[in-house]
Amino acid sequence: MTTVVRVDALRKSYGSRHAVRGVGFTVEQGEIFGILGPNGAGKTTTVEALAGLRHADGGTVSVLGIDPQRDPAAIKEVLGVQLQEARLPDRITVSEALRLYASFYPAPADTDELITGLGLAEHRDTRFAKLSGGLRQRLSIALALVGNPRVAILDELTTGLDPQARRAVWDVVERVRAGGVTIILVTHFMDEAERLCDRLVIIDKGKVVAEGAPAELIRGAEGERVFRMRLPVPFDQVRDRLQDLADVDTLTTVADEVEVRGGAHALPAVVLSLAEAAVVPDGIRTLSRSLEDVFVEVTGHSPEPVEVSA
Numbered sequence: 268m269t270t271v272v273r274v275d276a277l278r279k280s281y282g283s284r285h286a287v288r289g290v291g292f293t294v295e296q297g298e299i300f301g302i303l304g305p306n307g308a309g310k311t312t313t314v315e316a317l318a319g320l321r322h323a324d325g326g327t328v329s330v331l332g333i334d335p336q337r338d339p340a341a342i343k344e345v346l347g348v349q350l351q352e353a354r355l356p357d358r359i360t361v362s363e364a365l366r367l368y369a370s371f372y373p374a375p376a377d378t379d380e381l382i383t384g385l386g387l388a389e390h391r392d393t394r395f396a397k398l399s400g401g402l403r404q405r406l407s408i409a410l411a412l413v414g415n416p417r418v419a420i421l422d423e424l425t426t427g428l429d430p431q432a433r434r435a436v437w438d439v440v441e442r443v444r445a446g447g448v449t450i451i452l453v454t455h456f457m458d459e460a461e462r463l464c465d466r467l468v469i470i471d472k473g474k475v476v477a478e479g480a481p482a483e484l485i486r487g488a489e490g491e492r493v494f495r496m497r498l499p500v501p502f503d504q505v506r507d508r509l510q511d512l513a514d515v516d517t518l519t520t521v522a523d524e525v526e527v528r529g530g531a532h533a534l535p536a537v538v539l540s541l542a543e544a545a546v547v548p549d550g551i552r553t554l555s556r557s558l559e560d561v562f563v564e565v566t567g568h569s570p571e572p573v574e575v576s577a
């Protein structure tokens with residue numbers, strides 16, 4: 268694996284507000300790498316430092332060996348950025364915007380290919396003001412890619428989109444990666460990170476609080492298992508014997524089910540123990556954790572709710 272992005276001990280304050288407090292991570296070639304965190308966590312400040320758009324107070328950043336803080340011009344050759352809420356003049360059309368942006372680069376991508384690849388062919392002559400939210404996002408991704416970057420930063424790319432448009436944008440991101448571009452995806456949507464990212468960092472209050480592949484993080488360091496079942500007998504009748512099992516951490520009742528949290532062997536241990544008491548549980552189902560559960564565990568609070576317009 269080749270490391271293309273390296274961030275180490277990055278710090279940035281705005282006056283007395285410490286926005287980024289020692290963030291570090293690496294991104295490997297060809298990855299979709301997520302930077303996940305609630306509003307105000309320091310995600311945008313981090314990627315702006317990566318793109319040479321913001322001066323850090325401390326730490327080091329390198330993209331393909333280039334220091335964006337020292338050489339912002341060189342970074343533009345290798346890095347494409349789609350930052351939040353790209354604004355363009357209302358009257359510019361999709362193809363005009365792409366041609367304009369292409370003219371900024373010495374070796375731009377083929378704009379027709381980008382238009383087709385991002386599903387914008389039918390809208391090439393549509394003016395910016397008339398584009399839906401989903402189409403604007405696709406255009407902003409196209410603009411981030413027009414310089415043929417090796418690394419692309421996509422910031423909050425599905426905020427405000429309906430579920431169908433979000434899925435369409437996710438497909439586009441996967442296609443872009445398949446084309447060989449390393450992607451840094453900034454998001455506060457847990458499902459988006461879970462669906463798209465090979466690896467990610469969770470940032471909270473300016474610090475990295477977790478790092479890894481989504482599945483790895485969800486599985487958890489201790490391999491916690493959660494399952495629910497219905498019992499043909501009152502719960503109190505078996506509570507004590509289940510509570511005593513080494514692999515069982517907590518037992519709770521949820522509606523007509525008993526929820527068990529415990530280690531990797533909790534499920535067979537519970538079933539065996541119930542069998543010894545001649546009790547056969549019904550409707551056993553394993554509950555999978557989500558990235559949101561991981562987030563709550565590592566930060567101690569839930570991600571702020573964000574409205575998605577339909």
Ligand SMILES: Nc1ncnc2c1ncn2[C@@H]1O[C@H](COP(=O)(O)OP(=O)(O)OP(=O)(O)O)[C@@H](O)[C@H]1O
Nearest residue numbers: 281284286304305306307308309310311312313455
């Ligand atoms: N130019 C600025 N001046 C002052 N404070 C700022 C500035 N930019 C960001 N901040 C503050 O720094 C903190 C981190 O902001 P940042 O935009 O990096 O977070 P974020 O995780 O990207 O959040 P969001 O998703 O809301 O953009 C926030 O508290 C924010 O209010």
